Amino acid sequence: MAAVSTDRTSVGETGKIAGGQKSPPAPAGLTLPEPLREILPKIGWTLVSVGMFSLIWEILWAIGWADPKLLPPPHIFLGDFADQAKFFNTAQRWAIGVSASAGPSPWQAVLITVVSSAMRVFVGITIAALLALSLGVAIRYWVAVERLTLPTVTLLSPVSPIAWLPVAIFLFGIGNAPAIFMVVIALFFHMTIATINHIDGVNRNLINVARTMGATKAQIYRRVIIPAILPGVFVILRLNLFGAWMVVLIAESTGVGYGLGQVIMLARNTFNPSLVFFCIALIGFLGFATDYAMRMVQKRVLYWVNDPSGVLRGL
Amino acid sequence: MASNANETNGPAVSCRGVGKIWAAGTSRAHEALKDIDLEIEPGEFVVLLGPSGCGKSTLLYLIAGLEEKTSGLLTYFGDAVSAPSPDRSLIFQETSLFPWLSVWENVSFGLQIRGESEPDRRAAAKEVLQRVGLAEAGSKRPDELSGGMRQRVAVARALAMRPRVLLMDEPFAALDVQTRQKMQDFLIDVWRDSGASVVFVTHHIDEAVALADRVCVFTSRPGRIKETVKVDLPRPRDPFSPECEELRKQLTQLLKDEVDRAFEEQEKMAEAV
Numbered sequence: 161m162a163a164v165s166t167d168r169t170s171v172g173e174t175g176k177i178a179g180g181q182k183s184p185p186a187p188a189g190l191t192l193p194e195p196l197r198e199i200l201p202k203i204g205w206t207l208v209s210v211g212m213f214s215l216i217w218e219i220l221w222a223i224g225w226a227d228p229k230l231l232p233p234p235h236i237f238l239g240d241f242a243d244q245a246k247f248f249n250t251a252q253r254w255a256i257g258v259s260a261s262a263g264p265s266p267w268q269a270v271l272i273t274v275v276s277s278a279m280r281v282f283v284g285i286t287i288a289a290l291l292a293l294s295l296g297v298a299i300r301y302w303v304a305v306e307r308l309t310l311p312t313v314t315l316l317s318p319v320s321p322i323a324w325l326p327v328a329i330f331l332f333g334i335g336n337a338p339a340i341f342m343v344v345i346a347l348f349f350h351m352t353i354a355t356i357n358h359i360d361g362v363n364r365n366l367i368n369v370a371r372t373m374g375a376t377k378a379q380i381y382r383r384v385i386i387p388a389i390l391p392g393v394f395v396i397l398r399l400n401l402f403g404a405w406m407v408v409l410i411a412e413s414t415g416v417g418y419g420l421g422q423v424i425m426l427a428r429n430t431f432n433p434s435l436v437f438f439c440i441a442l443i444g445f446l447g448f449a450t451d452y453a454m455r456m457v458q459k460r461v462l463y464w465v466n467d468p469s470g471v472l473r474g475l
Numbered sequence: 476m477a478s479n480a481n482e483t484n485g486p487a488v489s490c491r492g493v494g495k496i497w498a499a500g501t502s503r504a505h506e507a508l509k510d511i512d513l514e515i516e517p518g519e520f521v522v523l524l525g526p527s528g529c530g531k532s533t534l535l536y537l538i539a540g541l542e543e544k545t546s547g548l549l550t551y552f553g554d555a556v557s558a559p560s561p562d563r564s565l566i567f568q569e570t571s572l573f574p575w576l577s578v579w580e581n582v583s584f585g586l587q588i589r590g591e592s593e594p595d596r597r598a599a600a601k602e603v604l605q606r607v608g609l610a611e612a613g614s615k616r617p618d619e620l621s622g623g624m625r626q627r628v629a630v631a632r633a634l635a636m637r638p639r640v641l642l643m644d645e646p647f648a649a650l651d652v653q654t655r656q657k658m659q660d661f662l663i664d665v666w667r668d669s670g671a672s673v674v675f676v677t678h679h680i681d682e683a684v685a686l687a688d689r690v691c692v693f694t695s696r697p698g699r700i701k702e703t704v705k706v707d708l709p710r711p712r713d714p715f716s717p718e719c720e721e722l723r724k725q726l727t728q729l730l731k732d733e734v735d736r737a738f739e740e741q742e743k744m745a746e747a748v
Contacts (some may be wrong), residue, residue: 365571366539373560373585373636383588387575464575464616 206448230433237434238440242266244438248273248423270442277412277420278446280336281404282304284343288404289397292348296355310356317349321407325414339419342411343404354396358389391458391465398454405447485553486514487640487672488538488563491506493547494697495533502685507533509697511547517639520666520673522687524726526734529575531676535642538674539565543581543603551640564633564706569642569644570625572617578628579613585636606668607631612626632670641666641729643675648683659685663710670726684713684719702729703714 200455221233228236237244245266256305264272295313298304324345328338362385370384386397412421420439427435458465480579493511507530514519527584536542537549542561549556551563559565572581580587582603583596591599604610607627617625626646633641641689643662647655659682666673675686683690690704708718 166560203601363569363571365567365569366573367575368539368559368565369571369632370565370584370588372539372561372565373540374559374561375588379588383584384573387573462575464618466618 195276203370220473222373232437234436234437234441240343242310244435247426247435248418248433252467259408268432271461272440273418273423274446276336277408277417278341278450280339280408280411281401281450282421283336284340284475285347285397285401285404287340288344288347288351288400290391291344292351293355293393296352296359297381297386299352299356300359301377302383317353319349322410328411339408339411342407345401346403346407351393351396355389355393358392359385360390361450364387391462394454394458394462398451398458400448401450401454405443407449409443487519487552488513488515488548488674489499489516489548490514490534490538492550492576493534493537493544495527495530495537495542495551496631498500499631506697508537508544508546509699511698511700512699513691515640515672515674518670520686520688521674522683522690523674523693524683524690525677525678525693525698525732526695526730526737527678529693529695529733529737531693532644533698535565535674535676537645538640538739539563541565560664561589561636562638563640563642564636564638565642566626566629566633566646567646568648570617570627570629572625572632574617576617577613577683578617578620581617581628582613582635583633584632585720588641591682595699600631603631603635605632606634607665621654622650623658626658630662630665638669638671640672643673645677646675651678655682660711662686671698680723680730681714683726684722692733694733696740701733704729706723 184388217231217233218235219228221228221231221236226233241377246269248266248269250263295305295309299310321342323344328345330342332338332341366384366388367380370380375383409421409424410418413425420443424436424439427439490511490513493508493513494506495508496504496506511534513534522535525531535541536553537544538556538565540556551560556563572578573584576584579597579600582600583591586596586599600613601610604613609624609627609628609631611659612620612624613630617628620628629646630641647658650658662673663686673686675682676682684706687706690699690706692702692704693699695699704722706722706736708722712719
């Protein structure tokens with residue numbers, strides 16, 4: 161999703177990153193504040209890109225190639241929001257004494273579902289990032305830690321998170337905990353190894369400067385190595401965010417009670433393609449939004465890193 | 476600092492039979508330096524000149540205390556060099572500024588390591604930045620500066636520690652010719668002003684001619700000092716003066732044999748592979 165915002169008009173015309181004067185949503189002759197001028201073309205092209213694929217889908221439906229029962233086009237699965245939203249009802253209707261219409265309104269139900277899935281993703285990724293950063297630094301700081309933990313971390317890192325699913329249920333039963341556990345376990349090992357790689361990749365000159373200044377090992381780690389690896393670690397965090405969204409769906413589909421994964425499972429079991437595509441659209445949007453939020457955080461926290469996207473556009 | 480007592484007597488840096496073997500004791504062992512005898516007087520400007528890979532940078536790292544020699548005796552004002560010290564600041568070829576710190580924070584990095592307070596650090600950074608002609612740039616970030624300015628900041632960062640020896644590892648190699656000449660003039664000013672010794676590594680003959688009190692020409696594999704040339708020319712030097720031309724000719728001839736030999740060896744190695 162993140163790649164769809166390529167500003168194609170600038171290719172070959174200026175050779176530079178076009179500020180946004182040629183953006184579809186910004187009418188010519190109107191001066192907009194700079195942040196808007198940067199962001200509007202991106203939003204515009206995102207809409208154009210998504211719109212293009214939706215249009216192709218709609219055409220396939222209109223000429224009868226896409227069966228609406230199997231591949232319902234966007235206007236069908238997005239059309240009747242209330243009808244879709246009722247499947248998100250989080251009331252425990254299977255419990256004795258709860259009526260079928262009990263629970264929050266459809267809007268609230270969707271919101272509760274989305275927020276609880278997102279919460280699992282964020283809690284999981286935060287725990288995984290803190291653990292992985294700590295262990296990665298500890299592995300490089302103390303050789304004993306490396307010798308005792310790195311082999312196990314390396315052995316466990318290629319294990320698919322799906323293999324951990326039974327473990328999650330054995331350990332945590334059902335609820336938030338197993339879903340969060342799944343996110344943590346899916347990210348932790350990779351991120352630990354990536355942290356170590358980034359530490360090894362820190363420019364030796366920076367470390368040597370600190371050494372000639374008389375810095376101790378602890379000072380070198382705190383003042384040089386950790387700031388130097390933060391940008392790389394943050395990129396890994398962003399990439400793993402998508403992974404976290406994937407894993408949380410798997411975890412939820414096994415019976416956490418509510419969440420997007422559970423709704424998709426429901427859609428599968430009741431043969432409801434519209435609901436599946438509705439959820440996919442929702443997840444896509446959420447992933448896009450969270451990635452965007454992370455990039456904003458990155459700009460703020462890692463102010464010294466230049467945004468490299470677009471540097472190849474002048475080719 | 477530790478040796479104020481013998482400040483006036485003895486060389487700043489003394490190497491006696493210093494050698495360095497990388498990966499000693501393994502099958503990849505490779506002798507980088509052999510039998511280096513070199514004395515650097517306080518306030519002297521010494522240029523180590525040699526082809527790439529001849530071990531001149533290794534010697535610099537040994538003097539800095541960043542690497543350990545495998546043989547010989549290496550002292551700094553009479554004390555054996557065992558660890559890095561802010562007294563012997565090293566300036567690198569590539570930019571070595573911390574990109575997440577502003578210019579003044581970079582300059583005062585060593586003072587922060589020492590635990591000095593922020594007002595002191597700010598004042599010290601301001602003073603040093605003034606000396607390198609960057610008084611206005613304190614709050615900028617390194618990536619907002621040009622290559623030459625960044626190296627000035629790196630010099631300022633070293634000067635902030637009041638070093639008695641400045642070690643420079645091809646600091647201007649990445650700069651364009653015009654900037655490099657400017658930086659050479661700048662370095663001479665800074666050097667005179669600070670009274671520190673400078674050990675300057677380069678493979679540029681012109682740079683050696685412009686800067687040195689003494690040029691040590693290196694052989695390669697293993698690195699040794701082939702010849703030491705004293706330069707008694709007043710500064711600023713006109714690079715086209717007959718004396719400079721003569722010196723350039725002499726250094727070129729000394730280096731040429733070395734480069735030829737290095738080439739032959741590399742070809743042999745390539746064939747062996």
